[in-house]
Amino acid sequence: MKDIPGEMQEGLRAMGLLASGAAAHGVPLSGGVSSDIWHVVLPDGRDVCVKRALAKLKVAADWRAPVVRNRYEARWLSRAREAAPTAVPELLGQNEATGTLAMQWLPPEDYPVWKTRLRDGDTDAGFAAEVGRRLARIQSRMAERPELAADFPTDSLFYAIRLEPYLVATAAAHPDLAFQLKALAARTAATKRTLVHGDVSPKNILVGPEGPVFLDAECAWWGDPAFDLAFCLNHLLLKCLWNPGAAQGFLACFDALATAYLVGVGWEAPAVVESRAASLLPGLFLARVDGKSPVEYLTEEKDKDRVRRVARALLLAPPDRLRTVRQAWEDEIAS
Structure with missing residues (x-):
């Protein structure tokens, strides 16, 4: 496992998921073009999924989008889970300053794409x-x-x-x-x-x-x-x-x-x-x-x-x- 990016560390601390001075490690996930996404293991052993929105999407064209979209993803997760609890991962926190959100980790062996x-x-x-x-x-x-x-x-x-x-x-x-x-x-x-x-x-x-x-x-x-x-x-x-x-x-x-x-x-x-x-x-x-x-x-x-x-x-x-x-x-x- 690798050290996760500094902005993600800061975001997790702001969410109360990572203590000051502690470090989290994880593995970057592939497949997305609009965010950095990591499988993160917290110091207490919990697995979480952490996302950080990118200003420039990972496509050939010059495609840019405001990172504030991370805020609205968190809101959608909260509202959708009220309507269909098993259809959405649990939101664990969101930090606007770093454009980071954390949610329930769903292991791929149990949740294939x-x-x-x-x-x-x-x-x-x-x-x-x-x-x-x-x-x-x-x-x-x-x-x-x-x-x-x-x-x-x-x-x-x-x-x-x-x-x-x-x-x-x-x-x-x-x-x-x-x-x-x-x-x-x-x-x-x-x-x-x-x-x-x-x-x-x-x-x-x-x-x-x-x-x-x-x-x-x-x-x-x-x-x-x-x-x-x-x-x-x-x-x-x-x-x-x-x-x-x-x-x-x-x-x-x-x-x-x-x-x-x-x-x-x-x-x-x-x-x-x-x-x-x-x-x-x-x-x-x-x-x-x-x-x-x-x-x-x-x-x-x-x-x-x-x-x-x-x-x-x-x-x-x-x-x-x-x-x-x-x-x-x-x-x-x-x-």
Whole structure:
């Protein structure tokens, strides 16, 4: 184990998790682009996970974001745990001066990452349904408390780390679709319904003994819940090119997650949420090829062109049902 960075040491002391003069050691974790994340062992033997937000994200593009997002991740963890206690790790503390938070350590042997399972072709539609069910439960509970919007004044942050790098940057790469992509960004920014996670991706979901566990809510925002639904479903479509042999399983997960989520929508008509998610999804689909954060596993130009072909057609003729997007993609990968 290594000495953890000084800012993390300071943050742990400020949280009361590390005594003055004591030192903690740990192991840096891989996989994230927006934070330094460590598995830390405290002097008393406790294992914790410690995160420190980065001002410049670890991607090829010059992508910067305010480190204050760490504050809102901590708030999301606290609120979401009230709604679904087993779906979120316990928050142990947060220190704004160092941009550091500490949370419950979930050992990977008991909590594997869903993305890894999907990569290996483990397409459990029942688990995908539970992802949708738990996400809707959290959002439904938060929608009942509109006063919480004041705790998440993150419009500019969400724009900086979601709308601009995904939709606006992609508009620059596809100027003939700039109107459609910027309109999606504007509509999403203006829609205020409930608490949004902002990064519901298989890499941020653990397969826990009691079901899905959501991590990495740095993009937490009071806004449009359709963003979370579309963001996660987008990954299930893209995985069809990562592991083509499991494509039908990924599509079954898409159906299961979407269906379970929409059943749980209580803050507005489910068809209205679905319509926003369905029309947003092609923009996010295209963004994972031509935005600032392309998925790392699509390296062949022919695969990228498949995504572009389907996404562009759907942006020009926006769907209002998720099955339309799913069918267009299934037809493409079958050809």
